[in-house]
Amino acid sequence: MNRLVYGVIAAMGIVAAGLGGYGMAGGAGTLRLAWLVPLGGLELTLDPLGGLFLGLIGLAAAPASVYGMGDPDGGGRGRLAYAVFVASMCLVPLAANTMTFLIAWELMSLASYALVLHDRESEESVRAGWIYAVMTHAGLACLLAGMLLLGAEVGSQRFADWRAAAPALAPATRDLAFVLLALGFAGKAGVIPLHVWLPLAHPAAPSHVSALMSGVMIKLGIYGLLRVSLDWLGVGPPWWGATLLVAGAVSSVIGVLYALVEHDLKRLLAFHSIENIGIILLGIGSAALYRVAGLDALARLGLIAALYHTVNHAAFKALLFLGAGAVVHATGTRNMEAMGGLIKRMPWTAGCFLVGSAAIAALPPLNGFVSEWLTFLALFQNTRLDAVGQNLVFTLGIASLALTGGLAMACFVKAFGITFLALPRSDAAAGAHEASPPMRLAMLTLAAACVALGLGPTLVVPVFGSVAAAILKTPPSATGGDWLTLRVAGEFASLSTAAIAVALAASLLVPFAAFWILGAARRTRAYETWGCGRIVQTARMEYTATAFANPFKRVFDFFYRPSKRLDIEFHPESRFFVERIEYENPTRSIFDDWLYRPALELLQAAARAVGALQSGSANQYLAYILVALLLMLVLA
Amino acid sequence: MFRQLRTALRTGIATEPVAAAGEIERVGARLASEVARLFGRSLAIRQVDAGSCNGCELEITGLTGPHYDLERFGLRFVASPRHADCLLVTGPVTRNMAEALRRTWQATPDPKFVVAVGDCGRDGGLFRGSYAVVGGVADVVPVDAVIPGCPPSPAALLAGLLEAIGRPRR
Numbered sequence A: 001m002n003r004l005v006y007g008v009i010a011a012m013g014i015v016a017a018g019l020g021g022y023g024m025a026g027g028a029g030t031l032r033l034a035w036l037v038p039l040g041g042l043e044l045t046l047d048p049l050g051g052l053f054l055g056l057i058g059l060a061a062a063p064a065s066v067y068g069m070g071d072p073d074g075g076g077r078g079r080l081a082y083a084v085f086v087a088s089m090c091l092v093p094l095a096a097n098t099m100t101f102l103i104a105w106e107l108m109s110l111a112s113y114a115l116v117l118h119d120r121e122s123e124e125s126v127r128a129g130w131i132y133a134v135m136t137h138a139g140l141a142c143l144l145a146g147m148l149l150l151g152a153e154v155g156s157q158r159f160a161d162w163r164a165a166a167p168a169l170a171p172a173t174r175d176l177a178f179v180l181l182a183l184g185f186a187g188k189a190g191v192i193p194l195h196v197w198l199p200l201a202h203p204a205a206p207s208h209v210s211a212l213m214s215g216v217m218i219k220l221g222i223y224g225l226l227r228v229s230l231d232w233l234g235v236g237p238p239w240w241g242a243t244l245l246v247a248g249a250v251s252s253v254i255g256v257l258y259a260l261v262e263h264d265l266k267r268l269l270a271f272h273s274i275e276n277i278g279i280i281l282l283g284i285g286s287a288a289l290y291r292v293a294g295l296d297a298l299a300r301l302g303l304i305a306a307l308y309h310t311v312n313h314a315a316f317k318a319l320l321f322l323g324a325g326a327v328v329h330a331t332g333t334r335n336m337e338a339m340g341g342l343i344k345r346m347p348w349t350a351g352c353f354l355v356g357s358a359a360i361a362a363l364p365p366l367n368g369f370v371s372e373w374l375t376f377l378a379l380f381q382n383t384r385l386d387a388v389g390q391n392l393v394f395t396l397g398i399a400s401l402a403l404t405g406g407l408a409m410a411c412f413v414k415a416f417g418i419t420f421l422a423l424p425r426s427d428a429a430a431g432a433h434e435a436s437p438p439m440r441l442a443m444l445t446l447a448a449a450c451v452a453l454g455l456g457p458t459l460v461v462p463v464f465g466s467v468a469a470a471i472l473k474t475p476p477s478a479t480g481g482d483w484l485t486l487r488v489a490g491e492f493a494s495l496s497t498a499a500i501a502v503a504l505a506a507s508l509l510v511p512f513a514a515f516w517i518l519g520a521a522r523r524t525r526a527y528e529t530w531g532c533g534r535i536v537q538t539a540r541m542e543y544t545a546t547a548f549a550n551p552f553k554r555v556f557d558f559f560y561r562p563s564k565r566l567d568i569e570f571h572p573e574s575r576f577f578v579e580r581i582e583y584e585n586p587t588r589s590i591f592d593d594w595l596y597r598p599a600l601e602l603l604q605a606a607a608r609a610v611g612a613l614q615s616g617s618a619n620q621y622l623a624y625i626l627v628a629l630l631l632m633l634v635l636a
Numbered sequence B: 001m002f003r004q005l006r007t008a009l010r011t012g013i014a015t016e017p018v019a020a021a022g023e024i025e026r027v028g029a030r031l032a033s034e035v036a037r038l039f040g041r042s043l044a045i046r047q048v049d050a051g052s053c054n055g056c057e058l059e060i061t062g063l064t065g066p067h068y069d070l071e072r073f074g075l076r077f078v079a080s081p082r083h084a085d086c087l088l089v090t091g092p093v094t095r096n097m098a099e100a101l102r103r104t105w106q107a108t109p110d111p112k113f114v115v116a117v118g119d120c121g122r123d124g125g126l127f128r129g130s131y132a133v134v135g136g137v138a139d140v141v142p143v144d145a146v147i148p149g150c151p152p153s154p155a156a157l158l159a160g161l162l163e164a165i166g167r168p169r170r
Helices: A002-024 A048-070 A079-094 A098-116 A123-154 A159-168 A171-189 A198-204 A207-232 A238-260 A265-292 A296-331 A347-360 A367-384 A388-420 A437-455 A457-472 A497-518 A545-555 A590-611 A618-635 B002-011 B022-039 B055-064 B095-107 B118-123 B154-166
Strands: A029-033 A042-046 A486-488 A493-495 A565-570 A578-584 B043-049 B075-077 B086-090 B113-117 B133-135 B145-147
Touching (some): A002 A457, A042 A048, A048 A207, A098 A198, A171 A207, A171 A238, A198 A207, A207 A238, A238 A388, A265 A457, A296 A367, A367 A388, B022 B154, B043 B055, B055 B086, B055 B154, B113 B154
Antiparallel strands (some): A565 A578
16 A cells, blocks of 8 residues: 555656656646636646756655655655645646645645654654744745735736736835745745744654655745746846845855754754755846846856756755665664764665765765856856946855855765764664665665766756746757866856766776886785774764864854853762763754744733733623724714 | 954964074985985874873974974874884883784884884883883884983984984884
């Protein structure tokens, strides 16, 4: 039964991917069922951007479902919610009017909420689900307000009509609609400071669902932001693009900073999703700014970078979540400090996780490198803009992307090294076993996708180019280059990941070849691994994730604001003998402390003030009615 | 981070002018030419503290500072015996460190040579005969050269290393 359900969903994903590919290739289609839902009816339209996201959802859902088939503890419960989740995600990029869109959007939110509550007994999951429900519905409220506003101004709930009427709208209306819709979509995308739900909700769900939530669902927030900033509302003022760019810069750096000090493997990956959403936003923001300035080729470049990174992030983040799920299943914990030595026990998972780690850390020749390189190029060309304020915003984007890249590298050295290398730090890790065949198949597929997207930019960039051209309504460009080398913006820059891959492989072989040619002595002496001369090596002597993160915690202490608590119990006879040491060094979230807590306190204070009216006394309520009546009579 | 930057700015430059050092330069130049001839311009040294009082370490650390700066002569301290040509061992070898020293020696690739530093490294020095001490470095691993002194000055260390690499090795 389990296998059947997940198999059907995987097949559905492949069909969706095929339909999406048809849409990207320029195929268009519309489906209208006016009787099905009120207020405009059900209306679905396929266009290149919707096709791209539909294909992305399908291609991510297929391996995630295959993984679900083999996941012994994630599969049974929540099958219906999972099916609804995937189906509603497929509807979102196809929706062509407000009603259809909001129904699909809300179904997606509710189904994922049910999946977050997978582990109903755990208090942590319940809290995560609660925060997720509140944040996602606050976002829905913003979307609803924005869409109703646009609908009322334009006089139609169809997105196609908005597109046509947008240039004629009053600037204030457009700005307000942009702010409301962007807030709603940014909340779903996990843009800082609307990210609080993400690191709680993603780890709580089963791993194949986490993979889809992080890989695809938050991308639908990006889809919405693309529609709002580039499509539905026409060409907006420069501050739209600048806002997106700054939000991207902030999200990328802060996301990775939080990930660095996180030792819950799945939560670490969730924070990296925030970081990557930030990188995507850098591309979108630059595209919006270049478009306002009339630099169409550069706008296309920024958008290509954003779309490419969107697809790449879906591939490697889904892979990493599936790998993390296999590890969590094998060890029974999400805490990295209790892992270690898994590379010997689960070599397939470790290999796939390593590919994903290298891809997310933007190492060539993998896919993360290509899209971050394109993002850098798009940002660096800001010198062709003649506006100092915008140039400064771009510079902020460049600096934060560079910092993010370095920190992400450090974070994945930690994530892979502490989880898979050295000696096992717990009995559970020592007794870990390899993932089941369907899980391995799912991870291998995604790892292959990461490599293919990295080695074949010359094949995929023209596809993204045509999608970008369709959104920006410019003629498609010849960006692409020849079969081996990707050329960007004329002769500004070129890249050949295939050549890099060959060079890297060759550099591994060169020393051996050189020794062979030189005829160096091949006398060998076998001796144990160098262990600093220690006689006994135990897991307690190993480098820990906390120790790895500590230098960063110190350098960025103004951001983490760590508090320290040291509790030592000495032997009653002598202070030279310690019986017990407890050490805690937690970080504090500035968003919780300075944004959400004050806001919640304000809300509670307001509720208490209003609550005074509600005394429970019938006499008082009668008095209210009397006063209200008198007021009505006087005013009328 | 900001606190560190502030401290650095407030402190300013705190270094002193260098005094002339004739002996060092003479020994160093000969050392450099020997290292260039025998080791392809780079001699990698792993320092092992086998139970020293750290007096010798202070002098050895002095070698790496800007005044003596042994790296300009082609000598370099490395972080693992796997990278080393030479082990520079200090202190009487304590019972706790004997096995570690033996393992370090075994982990060093051939060809290698061992230099015992200080009077303690030579024969246990002040600590000879103690219950906690095995003896000099030579009692645990084969020693090629000894640099005596308590502690030997950086100049003596350089001269001793020069003498050690000039000798025929096993």
